[in-house]
Amino acid sequence: MKYIKKFFAITLFFATTSTCFAGDWDSSVIEKIDVKQAAFCNLVKSYQAKAETAAGSKNQIKQMAVSQEQSDDLKALIQDRKFENWIAQVDGVELYKTNTDTKDKYNVRLSANLGCGGSNIIIHSSMKPGDKKIGETTTPVLFKQLAKVSSGEFVLISGEFRNDFQATEFCKGSRSCSKIDGAASVQTTFATTYDTLVMFK
Numbered sequence: 617m618k619y620i621k622k623f624f625a626i627t628l629f630f631a632t633t634s635t636c637f638a639g640d641w642d643s644s645v646i647e648k649i650d651v652k653q654a655a656f657c658n659l660v661k662s663y664q665a666k667a668e669t670a671a672g673s674k675n676q677i678k679q680m681a682v683s684q685e686q687s688d689d690l691k692a693l694i695q696d697r698k699f700e701n702w703i704a705q706v707d708g709v710e711l712y713k714t715n716t717d718t719k720d721k722y723n724v725r726l727s728a729n730l731g732c733g734g735s736n737i738i739i740h741s742s743m744k745p746g747d748k749k750i751g752e753t754t755t756p757v758l759f760k761q762l763a764k765v766s767s768g769e770f771v772l773i774s775g776e777f778r779n780d781f782q783a784t785e786f787c788k789g790s791r792s793c794s795k796i797d798g799a800a801s802v803q804t805t806f807a808t809t810y811d812t813l814v815m816f817k
Contacts, residue, residue: 663804727740
């Protein structure tokens with residue numbers, strides 16, 4: 617079974633970006649999408665019907681099972697858990713006050729949408745203790761870059777997935793999620809750490 621899953625994940629790795637990103641992003645952006653990003657999107661999208669059913673059941677055990685199965689396939693696909701120069705659309709940049717034991721007064725939580733052909737797939741800065749944070753003192757270059765961006769703008773990002781690709785949220789029909797019915801209404805959110813960010817030209 618593990619071999620079949622791994623084969624499935626590797627097959628998705630070579631999927632074309634045009635199929636994956638046939639959505640609302642401009643073609644000049646879509647044609648620059650990295651094949652690894654396209655494969656990630658295709659794999660997560662393949663789980664959205666299951667996620668929609670699990671979210672609709674309001675049964676967190678079912679949600680956890682879907683998240684774990686998806687996680688196993690993503691670990692086979694991106695074994696080093698890293699992404700480099702992926703194109704994302706900024707969803708929001710939030711400031712969080714840190715405690716007095718750190719050098720930074722604020723940490724930044726960047727949320728960005730990976731497009732994925734209109735699917736609601738979000739990555740965001742991990743705020744867990746011990747994970748790398750974006751701060752005005754500890755990561756000054758990244759902090760300054762984030763000061764320039766606005767919601768809806770495209771950026772090139774590099775970093776690493778946290779939590780073994782466990783989705784931090786499958787939500788449906790809540791205030792923070794799309795109100796569209798069906799699998800497209802499920803927002804799948806992943807925690808990451810960011811290393812670099814530049815504006816996409």
